[in-house]
Amino acid sequence: MIAYKFLTAGAAAPFTGRPWPLPGPRAPGAWIVAPQGDLARYGVHACRVEDLSYWPDEELWLVELGGTILHQPCQLVAARGRLLQRIAAWNVDSAREYAVACAWRARDVAVEALGRGGLVAEEAALRACMDLVSLQATATTLAGDGPRDATRGLVAYVAGAAMRARQGRYPEASLQCAHLGAALAGGEAGAEHERAWQARWLAHRLELREIAARSGVGTLSL
Amino acid sequence: MSGAIANELTCKELVELITDYFEDRLPTDENRRFELHVCTCTGCRVYLAQMRALVRAAGRLAEKDLPAAVRENLLRTFRDWKRGAAEP
Numbered sequence: 647m648i649a650y651k652f653l654t655a656g657a658a659a660p661f662t663g664r665p666w667p668l669p670g671p672r673a674p675g676a677w678i679v680a681p682q683g684d685l686a687r688y689g690v691h692a693c694r695v696e697d698l699s700y701w702p703d704e705e706l707w708l709v710e711l712g713g714t715i716l717h718q719p720c721q722l723v724a725a726r727g728r729l730l731q732r733i734a735a736w737n738v739d740s741a742r743e744y745a746v747a748c749a750w751r752a753r754d755v756a757v758e759a760l761g762r763g764g765l766v767a768e769e770a771a772l773r774a775c776m777d778l779v780s781l782q783a784t785a786t787t788l789a790g791d792g793p794r795d796a797t798r799g800l801v802a803y804v805a806g807a808a809m810r811a812r813q814g815r816y817p818e819a820s821l822q823c824a825h826l827g828a829a830l831a832g833g834e835a836g837a838e839h840e841r842a843w844q845a846r847w848l849a850h851r852l853e854l855r856e857i858a859a860r861s862g863v864g865t866l867s868l
Numbered sequence: 869m870s871g872a873i874a875n876e877l878t879c880k881e882l883v884e885l886i887t888d889y890f891e892d893r894l895p896t897d898e899n900r901r902f903e904l905h906v907c908t909c910t911g912c913r914v915y916l917a918q919m920r921a922l923v924r925a926a927g928r929l930a931e932k933d934l935p936a937a938v939r940e941n942l943l944r945t946f947r948d949w950k951r952g953a954a955e956p
Contacts, residue, residue, distance in 0.1 A: 661903055687896045701907050720904065821908040828873045837873045
């Protein structure tokens with residue numbers, strides 16, 4: 647099965663720090679084999695497209711998984727895995743774009759909610775923002791005016807997402823968006839909805855369908 | 869960072885769980901929540917890296933590696949602390 651894996655710089659596993667064997671020009675990397683025991687715990691972890699937004703890191707790789715593969719919440723876990731190729735489209739620039747996209751997504755979701763709630767002035771103020779500086783400033787002001795209620799709570803997430811996007815902190819900008827979704831929907835489903843939007847954004851921006859097709863190792867259902 | 873997602877780990881919880889994480893004592897689901905949090909929190913990611921470095925460095929230290937002055941200073945501090953704790 648073909649899947650994805652986020653790694654830290656130098657193709658290192660994000661939690662153990664162990665480097666993955668790199669692929670050669672025409673050959674995949676060597677297999678990493680999970681130790682005997684609890685596969686869910688000690689297996690090779692990887693992502694479906696819909697899991698990508700939960701595990702962002704510096705490098706994104708196309709991986710092949712083999713043996714038993716468990717489909718778990720937010721991740722796949724396999725008995726073995728190997729690197730096929732690095733997805734070069736995921737880099738500092740696209741990560742920054744992702745953070746910015748999350749901030750504007752937060753704005754759009756909040757604007758819709760404000761409109762539904764009849765908060766016309768607040769909706770217009772957020773809608774008028776043309777850059778992240780004004781978005782952060784406006785959302786901060788709106789969130790801070792008067793007592794904190796559910797609506798102001800939503801706007802605070804917009805301010806948070808804009809601030810983190812300006813700093814290039816894409817994991818946290820995307821998390822602010824997920825929090826906004828959860829606050830709006832009153833639970834996990836709202837966060838998952840936003841995570842799904844983020845995964846679609848990543849798949850589209852990084853051309854994951856095309857990369858999987860070009861890799862010649864199988865097709866990928868997005 | 870914490871917010872509206874009910875089962876999300878908070879930074880405070882992460883600090884409380886970090887020893888169990890290092891010692892591989894967290895249940896699998898809790899382990900995943902821990903790592904999910906680290907992935908989306910720069911502060912906790914740095915904290916985890918610092919703790920890892922600390923554990924690695926401390927693991928290499930033996931009692932004899934401690935300079936005499938540092939050893940004496942530590943012992944004095946512990947003695948004072950014990951004396952203070954014993955007072956009513």
